[in-house]
Amino acid sequence: MIIYVENKAFPFRTFVTLVEPTDKIARVRAHLLHSLHEIGREDHQFRLRFKGQYLRDAFYLEDYDIGENAVVKMVPMSKRNDSVYDLKSLTSSTTLNLDLGPGQTEDVKSALYRELKGFCFREKLISDFSGLMYMHFLASCLTLLTTYRIGGYVGNYTHWKYVFCVVYAVGALATLGVSLYFSSVQWMSIVNHGCKDWVFVDACSHKHVFTAIFFSFNSLLLLGAAIIVAILFFNFRLQIGDYIEKFLVQERDIEDVMKAARNGKLKEKRTAAYELAAMAASGDDNKFRIVAEDGLEVLLSLALSSDDSTQEHAVEAIEELLIIPSIQDNFVEMGGVKTLTALLRSENSKVMQEAASALYTIVSESDEHNEHKSSNQSAVVADHGIDDLAYASHQGTIYCQRTVASIFLELAFNRDIRAQLASRNIPAQAMTHLCRSNDPETQRYALQTLELLAIESSDMICAQEELLDILLELPLKTMDEKLYLIAGKILLYYAENKATCKQLVENPSLKESLTIFARTQNAVLQKVVAKVIFCTTEHKRIKSKAKQVRLDKVLGYIRDNAADREAWDMADQGLQAMNCDDDNLSTLPTLSTLEKLNKMGSKEQFGSKTSLGSDVKPSGSSSD
Template sequence: MIIYVENKAFPFRTFVTLVEPTDKIARVRAHLLHSLHEIGREDHQFRLRFKGQYLRDAFYLEDYDIGENAVVKMVPMSKRNDSVYDLKSLTSSTTLNLDLGPGQTEDVKSALYRELKGFCFREKLISDFSGLMYMHFLASCLTLLTTYWYSFSWTFPLFLIGVIFCPQFTRIGGYVGNYTHWKYVFCVVYAVGALATLGVSLYFSSVQWMSIVNHGCKDWVFVDACSHKHVFTAIFFSFNSLLLLGAAIIVAILFFNFRLQIGDYIEKFLVQERDIEDVMKAARNGKLKEKRTAAYELAAMAASGDDNKFRIVAEDGLEVLLSLALSSDDSTQEHAVEAIEELLIIPSIQDNFVEMGGVKTLTALLRSENSKVMQEAASALYTIVSESDEHNEHKSSNQSAVVADHGIDDLAYASHQGTIYCICIDDLAYASHQGTIYCQRTVASIFLELAFNRDIRAQLASRNIPAQAMTHLCRSNDPETQRYALQTLELLAIESSDMICAQEELLDILLELPLKTMDEKLYLIAGKILLYYAENKATCKQLVENPSLKESLTIFARTQNAVLQKVVAKVIFCTTEHKRIKSKAKQVRLDKVLGYIRDNAADREAWDMADQGLQAMNCDDDNLSTLPTLSTLEKLNKMGSKEQFGSKTSLGSDVKPSGSSSD
């Protein structure tokens, strides 16, 4: 398949690479190194990014869902130099020689030159073979002048096979022609044909030379068996044997040379790790470029296997990475946080990281101006707070470490800042947009995980900042981010419904939600949160006065979801508990919504609740006390008690509930 690679350092050039889905990212980088060599920039050190995510050399294209005609970004290792280049590129050509990174390692360069040498050798062999084909054509014609003129019937077809089916190749352009995919078949067929013809030529040559020797050619008189034609035949087939032998040898060498592909030598050096002690030494005491390279290598090592993760930790790698994560160099920060994220996959490493206070560094990085650093830090924090059940005994303490000090404030900042990046940084286009959405989703997931812990949920509900952050994330264009934020708000409402009702913007968001999305899962969560507004007299009045109320509740009711219809009926029923609010509810014709539910009820309970709501809506206020006791609340409670109302089961969340130890 074909993928395209763009780089702001080369604004007028797009690199085109031909790869397979099963190729490693290192193979793509090898293709790009060959392309950069052609323009004299093989020292340009870079990373690849797709949809806001940096690609790791040891992973495969299919791991990142990189398909046909995908556009991948080539990001220089040095952001500082890259920005300098952007200024200069406005008035310069693509041939400007500006080093944007610390340069490729000697091993990679040596592998690159070794591959280039192999491809140059292939090009020369094919050129030599083409020259032999001209001689082969002449030889085929000369067979008609020999005593074995009929050998033309197999020498000429062999010549045609060599001319037509021989693949054409140049180091810069690669293979050309219609039969390049048959190159191995060609080598085998031509080699067999050439060796067979060689055997026949040797036989003809031997017979003729023996005949000439037996005749003796007395007095150099060329007659009978020593005629000019017989002598020519013997000499011709001798030289023709050498010609066929040379062609067969070239084709045999080409057969093995064709197996060399771009990246065969480079790939292993791009993926391999340097000695851990050397990397750590550079990370601790090296200069800026050396630390940047060391951080990159540590990230690659951590991603390539669990053994490397433990090796890094054994060399005090966590302390080193935390120091690099606070570097003033953006690239060093990104690679260091990426390495930390990889290391935290191992629970034992995660516990060690929390004990040494590394969580404070990650929460501090949520305030980074670099959206990539913020995203990686959020991912690492999510790994800490969402630890698997088998290590659940550590989960509560890890979550507490995240919210300690200013953790909640930092998470709230990230939730706001992520949206700001989405709105303001237009020139980053789709890739950066997706990366920022991922950061928002991750932050929302962290809050949700924290909210499932009863003690931490109480802390979150005691402050207004978390609710404001979730309200902000509810405006995201990502449905998953919205779902996590709404689930978190519902859980916080269990602890403090007044705090939720104090979020005036949230009410508008909940009522605008069905006008912007068709996700029924979001409808259900939004409807449940609206219940808290309906049950509070002050906010119930705001609810009824909202111009979107009737339309939104109608959309909820039309979903034919039994639970959601009951929620809508309960919301409207709450508006009948106060005289003025009930009067306003009648004016906006909420009874029409109840009528629709009754006529199109998903189950008997929904019909019953809608019918009782209509009775309450249409009865006189003075006679309200004479009505039989309504069972709406009891029937609604059948869906779950209030303590369970915000549980993950009722939310329909994909995340498994926390164990009892977290509560």
């Protein structure tokens, strides 16, 4: 397939690369190195980015869903403006103080030149072979002048290079045998005749001598052609990237990389951080090798570098290392989480995103290592961790906000941490802000977190005045019934609080939103709507307002279109309460508390992710 690569450093060029979906990113970079060599810029260091995500050399194109005609960005490693060199010539580069970057390593250059040498050798062989083919054509014509008058030593061939090489070699060797036979017969005839006094008659005629010389020379041509075709057969196996790929995935020994990361200059540290990220992504063995060389300490130091590129690569490497649970535990014990939470305040959005992804790896550890999960999550919220996460929820990119929302959700499943989150207003404010996101996943994570926090402190949730408007506007902006269900359950907390219940009824979007909820034909959601409306009947003034906005119409719709018998019963009871003029509703079933709403599930189930059919599993640990 064909992919296009653009680079701001070369604004007037688009590199076209022919690759396969099963090729590694390193193979694509190898193709681009050849293209850069053609314009004399093979020292240009770069990374590849697709849809805002940096591509790692050890991964495959299909891992990133890069398909036919995809456009990939080539991002320079250094901060220099390479376009300056493409647009105009510089008379004195020393006066501009440009960061020229470290350039490609010697291993990569050596592999590049080795491949180029192989391709140049192939071109020379093909050129020589082409000359031999013309000579064979001439020889075919000259056979008309020989004794045997046999023509056609070279047949048609196809573009199937491997098949052609094999067939041609076999045919050339077979023809070589025939040619040697004819040559031997003629020479033996001439020798037996003797050609006395150089008289060219009979077996020593000019035609017989020409035939002997012709087939001898033709045998040499056939032998040479067979040898060239055999060499081409093996040379055709060489593809772009065969030598370069392994050096791009793992360029240098870990000892050399760590030495440069510790003691090198800024450019060397930048390159070392990139190489560590590439090594960490290429396999578990490399991950353990990096840690064995005190790589975690070095990467934490690089992550706090003043150079943005160094920071990005260092945090990427850390994220890759944290995939291994044992490395993750070691990282938490050495206090590395503080560095990651601090990076959530970075001005570089990529650094912020990578730090958030690394933190999510820590808080979402698999169940088989659950004994460490609670302590790792506690480390994330320690010190200023909650404040840093809240900052990222406001300042991060859409993808970063989604990651932060998922982190808060994982933390909220821990009972102790959930209580800690519910004791402060900042987490609820952050989740309220994320509920306004245009990303459905971010909204879902944020709403689920708020639902869990409401279990600990419903008053804290009800204090979020903006959240009420967001919940009621939700059905007007999306058709996701899973989000409706969570929004409805959170609205139930507002309805059970007298002060917020009044605000709820006075909201102009209430009837329309509840109607949309009721029309989903979701039995649980219909019962939630009925319960919300029933709560408005517990206070005379609020019930009067509820009648004015005609909430009884919503209950009537549920009763006429109930998804199950329980929904019908609750809607009918709500209508009785709505139409009853007596303030004493003791004769009606009490439906005003979550604890007595057993038909809708227990209180613990009320905040579970199963209410959405979420793919994210709860912790299942002692924490909840």
